[in-house]
Amino acid sequence: MTQHAARPTSKDVARTAGVSQATVSLVLGGKWRGRVSERTARQVRDAAGALGYRPNLAARSLRLGTTGTALLVVPALTNDFFARVYTGAAAVAVAHGFGVVLYPSPAGVGPAVSPFDPGRTALDGVIASSMAADAPAAIRGSRLPLVMLDSDPAAPGPAACVNLDIADGMRQVAAHVLGLGHREVLHLGSAVPSWTFDVRADALRRAARAAGARLRSARSALDVTAAREAVTAAVAGTGPRPTAIVCDDDILAAGACKALRRLGLRVPGDVSVTGFDDLTLATAVEPELTTVGLPAERVGERGMEALLAVLDGREPEAGDLPVRLVVRGSTAAPAR
Amino acid sequence: MTQHAARPTSKDVARTAGVSQATVSLVLGGKWRGRVSERTARQVRDAAGALGYRPNLAARSLRLGTTGTALLVVPALTNDFFARVYTGAAAVAVAHGFGVVLYPSPAGVGPAVSPFDPGRTALDGVIASSMAADAPAAIRGSRLPLVMLDSDPAAPGPAACVNLDIADGMRQVAAHVLGLGHREVLHLGSAVPSWTFDVRADALRRAARAAGARLRSARSALDVTAAREAVTAAVAGTGPRPTAIVCDDDILAAGACKALRRLGLRVPGDVSVTGFDDLTLATAVEPELTTVGLPAERVGERGMEALLAVLDGREPEAGDLPVRLVVRGSTAAPAR
DNA sequence: AGGCTGACGTGTTACGTATAACGACGCCGT
DNA sequence: ACGGCGTCGTTATACGTAACACGTCAGCCT
The missing domain is CATH 3.40.50.2300 (Response regulator)
Structure with missing residues (x-):
C-alpha cells in the first residue's frame, strides 16, 4: 500500500504559514472568532490551499469519537424505491455535514459480506430497510443506533422507526x-x-x-x-x-x-x-x-432526521407518512 | 453525539486478560506465530470475546495509513448494470479483506453532494463509472488512485481502465x-x-x-x-x-x-x-x-482487482471484456 | 560456570487531529 | 504606576492502535 506523495498534514500547513498547528486546527475548524486575527487566519487558509491540504479523516474521527457517516442498508439496488430513499437521506445528511454510505444487504450480495462484523467502515449509525430482515441482529452486535424504515413498530431493537401508512x-x-x-x-x-x-x-x-x-x-x-x-x-x-x-x-x-x-x-x-x-x-x-x-424521498429524509435526532439525544419525530393511489391504465371494470 | 456505553479498547482487553496491550494487538492482529504462546493467545481472545471488543477503526486507519475501503462511483442506482458491477466488486473486495462503499454520482443526487471534497469517508481508492463524467477531476484533487470503468482509454488521469468491447x-x-x-x-x-x-x-x-x-x-x-x-x-x-x-x-x-x-x-x-x-x-x-x-459482474471484479493491483504497486490486467448479442422478441425482418 | 539462544512478552512511540490550559502583549481606567 | 482584561496565539495532551526495539528467563552447549 504505497502512500502516494505523502499528503501534507496540519503541521505542514502550520510550518508554511508560520504559526502553530493548533492555530491551523482552529482556523480550518472554523472556531476562531475572536481567537485568531483575520490576517493570520488568511495566512493559514492560503497555506492550506497552496499545499492542497486535506484533513486526515481517521485522525479526526479518532479525536472526535465521531465519523460523520451513516450507513443506509437496502435490500436491492435495482428497486428504485430505495434509490429515492437514498436521495432523501443524502440531502438531509449533507445539510448537516454528514455523509451517507450505501450498503446492499447480504441477500443481494452473499452472506459473506457484512459491514458490521468486519466493520470496515467507521460509522455513527445505521438506517435499515425493513426488508433487510437480518440486519437488526447484526447491527445490535455493533451497538450502533439503528433507525428502521417501513418496519414493524412493535419489534424491539431500533431506536426509531419511520413508517408508511x-x-x-x-x-x-x-x-x-x-x-x-x-x-x-x-x-x-x-x-x-x-x-x-x-x-x-x-x-x-x-x-x-x-x-x-x-x-x-x-x-x-x-x-x-x-x-x-x-x-x-x-x-x-x-x-x-x-x-x-x-x-x-x-x-x-x-x-x-x-x-x-x-x-x-x-x-x-x-x-x-x-x-x-x-x-x-x-x-x-x-x-x-x-x-x-x-413518498420515498420523505422516508429517506425522515430516516436521516431520526438518526440525527437519536445521535443528539433528541426525540425523533413520530407519525406515519401518507401514501396515495395512482390510477393508470391497468385497471378497468370487469367485462360483462 | 453521545457515545453509547463506552466501547472497550484493546487496553481493557489487555487488563482483563492479564497481558499488555501490545500482546493483545499481536494476537488479534494474527501476527503472533512464534511470538506469543497458544495459552496466552487464547486468554486474549476469550477476554476480547467476553468484552465484546471491536477495534476502533479510526485508530487503526490512523496507525496504518490505510482504510481498507474503496469507493465505487455510479451514475444511477436504478440501472441494474451498476448493481451487478457492485456485486462483482464487492465479492473481490471481501476476498481481500476490503470494503466497498457505494456512491451515486452527483447527477443523481444534486451537485452539493461530493464525497471527495468534504471527504466524509476515508478511502484508499476510487472506482468510477465512465458516465459519472465529472468524477475524474474531483478525484484527482483528492490524490486517490482511480480506476475508470467503461471509459475512454486515451483519457489521462486514471491509474487503470476496465473496458468492455x-x-x-x-x-x-x-x-x-x-x-x-x-x-x-x-x-x-x-x-x-x-x-x-x-x-x-x-x-x-x-x-x-x-x-x-x-x-x-x-x-x-x-x-x-x-x-x-x-x-x-x-x-x-x-x-x-x-x-x-x-x-x-x-x-x-x-x-x-x-x-x-x-x-x-x-x-x-x-x-x-x-x-x-x-x-x-x-x-x-x-x-x-x-x-x-x-458481463457486469466481471467489470466490477476487474475494477476491484485493478485497484488492488495499483494499491500494491502491481500492474493491472489489461484487455477488453467481450459482450454478446442476445436475440429476443423485439426484432424481426421488415414487413413486405 | 558462563554465556548464548530462543521463547515469550512488555515499554514506548508515532500516526494527525482538536481542544483545554496556559502565556504574552498592549491598552484602559483609576 | 499598576492591576486587570481583552486579543492573539502557543504548549501540551489525549484519542486507540500497531509495531519496533528491548528485556527477562529458562535451558543448553562448551
Whole structure:
C-alpha cells in the first residue's frame, strides 16, 4: 500500500504559514472568532490551499469519537424505491455535514459480506430497510443506533422507526378495485416474509371480506419472471378465473401482465392488475400500472432526521407518512 | 453525539486478560506465530470475546495509513448494470479483506453532494463509472488512485481502465438488424455525452454505411418517458418511417416500444427495436428486448482487482471484456 | 560456570487531529 | 504606576492502535 506523495498534514500547513498547528486546527475548524486575527487566519487558509491540504479523516474521527457517516442498508439496488430513499437521506445528511454510505444487504450480495462484523467502515449509525430482515441482529452486535424504515413498530431493537401508512394504501387499492365491481380477486404476494407485505395482505383480506369478494392468494419471488410463472400457474388452476390481480409490488404486477398477455388475456380488458410502490417500471410497461405512490424521498429524509435526532439525544419525530393511489391504465371494470 | 456505553479498547482487553496491550494487538492482529504462546493467545481472545471488543477503526486507519475501503462511483442506482458491477466488486473486495462503499454520482443526487471534497469517508481508492463524467477531476484533487470503468482509454488521469468491447457489441447489433434486411434505421442515442455512447454511434454509423442503409439519429435523456417522446417526434417527422430503431440502452428501447405501440405500430411486426445492456427491464417488457448482454459482474471484479493491483504497486490486467448479442422478441425482418 | 539462544512478552512511540490550559502583549481606567 | 482584561496565539495532551526495539528467563552447549 504505497502512500502516494505523502499528503501534507496540519503541521505542514502550520510550518508554511508560520504559526502553530493548533492555530491551523482552529482556523480550518472554523472556531476562531475572536481567537485568531483575520490576517493570520488568511495566512493559514492560503497555506492550506497552496499545499492542497486535506484533513486526515481517521485522525479526526479518532479525536472526535465521531465519523460523520451513516450507513443506509437496502435490500436491492435495482428497486428504485430505495434509490429515492437514498436521495432523501443524502440531502438531509449533507445539510448537516454528514455523509451517507450505501450498503446492499447480504441477500443481494452473499452472506459473506457484512459491514458490521468486519466493520470496515467507521460509522455513527445505521438506517435499515425493513426488508433487510437480518440486519437488526447484526447491527445490535455493533451497538450502533439503528433507525428502521417501513418496519414493524412493535419489534424491539431500533431506536426509531419511520413508517408508511401501507395499510391505508392497500385499502385505497381495494376500494378502487372493488369499486369497479371486481369480485374474483387474486392477491399476488411476496414470497419473502416481511412486515410490509403482511400488512398489505391483511388490509386486502379485510376489505375483500367486507365487500363479499372472493380472494385467492399466490406468492412469488420479487422478480418479473418468477411472478409471470406464479400467475400463469394460478390462473390455470381450478376455480373461476380472477378478474383482478392485486400485487404487492410493481415488479410482481409487471410479471402478472406478461403472464396474462401470454395467456391471450388483455389488461385491463379481461383482467385488471394493480401494483404497489410506483417504481419507474410502472410507467415503463404497457399498459401503465395502477399502483400506490410512496413518498420515498420523505422516508429517506425522515430516516436521516431520526438518526440525527437519536445521535443528539433528541426525540425523533413520530407519525406515519401518507401514501396515495395512482390510477393508470391497468385497471378497468370487469367485462360483462 | 453521545457515545453509547463506552466501547472497550484493546487496553481493557489487555487488563482483563492479564497481558499488555501490545500482546493483545499481536494476537488479534494474527501476527503472533512464534511470538506469543497458544495459552496466552487464547486468554486474549476469550477476554476480547467476553468484552465484546471491536477495534476502533479510526485508530487503526490512523496507525496504518490505510482504510481498507474503496469507493465505487455510479451514475444511477436504478440501472441494474451498476448493481451487478457492485456485486462483482464487492465479492473481490471481501476476498481481500476490503470494503466497498457505494456512491451515486452527483447527477443523481444534486451537485452539493461530493464525497471527495468534504471527504466524509476515508478511502484508499476510487472506482468510477465512465458516465459519472465529472468524477475524474474531483478525484484527482483528492490524490486517490482511480480506476475508470467503461471509459475512454486515451483519457489521462486514471491509474487503470476496465473496458468492455462496446464497439463489437454494436457491430453485432448492426449485423443482426441489417442482416434481417432493415435499410431504414433510426439510432436513438443518449443525450448525455459519454465515451461509451460515442463508441456505439460510431460503430453503428460505419456498419450502416457499409451496408448501404439509411441512418437517422435522435437523442433522449435516459428515461422511458423522454425516450417515448423522442421516438414519437422522430417517427412523426418527415421522410420514410424507420423499420428498425437501434437504441443505446434498454431504457431507451422500452420508451421506443411504448411510443410505437401508441402510434398503432407493432413491435416487431412493423418496427424492430434493439436495446443495449440487457437490464432486467429488457425481459420485463413485452416483447422482450433483443439487446446486448454485458458481463457486469466481471467489470466490477476487474475494477476491484485493478485497484488492488495499483494499491500494491502491481500492474493491472489489461484487455477488453467481450459482450454478446442476445436475440429476443423485439426484432424481426421488415414487413413486405 | 558462563554465556548464548530462543521463547515469550512488555515499554514506548508515532500516526494527525482538536481542544483545554496556559502565556504574552498592549491598552484602559483609576 | 499598576492591576486587570481583552486579543492573539502557543504548549501540551489525549484519542486507540500497531509495531519496533528491548528485556527477562529458562535451558543448553562448551
